[in-house]
Amino acid sequence: MKLQATVLSCALAVLASGCAQTPPALQPSQAELPLLTLQAAGTQQYECRGAANGPQWTFVAPEADLYDATGERVGHHFAGPTWELRDGSRVTATVSARHQPKGADSIPWLLLAARHADTPDKLSAVTSIQRLDTVGGAAPAQGCTSATIGAVTRVPYAARYVFFARRGA
Structure with a gap:
């Protein structure tokens, strides 16, 4: 219950903070337009692993619920990274660019390039994804x-994901 309250607090902080200006490096191509914007609230999972410079927390995967502008849960974000909507449509992506926001406790903002399965669905037109306003x-x-x-630890986070598609798609 405490984790749910913390995650909800993070999501509300993202909404209350408004949308900061997106750095130029995280802008998609001018040939792309926003298709969908979702809020995420969940956790970033880390595992304690040995490394050359000593043990350190290593990122494993995200686990977050996705919400539309009305606050309705419309999907899930998990390892891959993958975003899946309730209707079964999904998209995976790879990081193209990153920007570290102010505050050491927030994960980086990202621009990701979409990868798709061969099945047409709601997210099949997505070409880029931004992760912004992280808390x-x-x-x-x-x-x-x-x-x-x-050992594994889960750190609460919230973010705004913007899904882009090519103009005319």
Whole structure:
């Protein structure tokens, strides 16, 4: 219950903060237009793993619910990264560019290039995805030691995802 309250608080913080200006590096092509905007509220999962410079928290996957402008849950965001709507349509993507927002506790803003399955659906026209206005989600600064290798932690986060499609698609 505490996690749900924290995630909800993060999502409300994103909505209350308004939309900051998107850095130029995260702008999609001028041939693309916004198709869909969704709010995400969930967690970023990290695992404590050994590394050359000592144990560190390593990103594993996101787990978040997706909400439309009315607050209705319309989908889910998970490993891949993948965004899946309730009707079964889905899109995966790879990171093209990133921008670190102010505040060490927030995950980077991203521009992602969409990859698709061969099935036509609601998200099949998506060419780019932005992750913006992030709140929380950054890996913990402490707690990963040689004694805790293999431990998993989930850090609450919220973000705004904007899905773009080519003009005329």
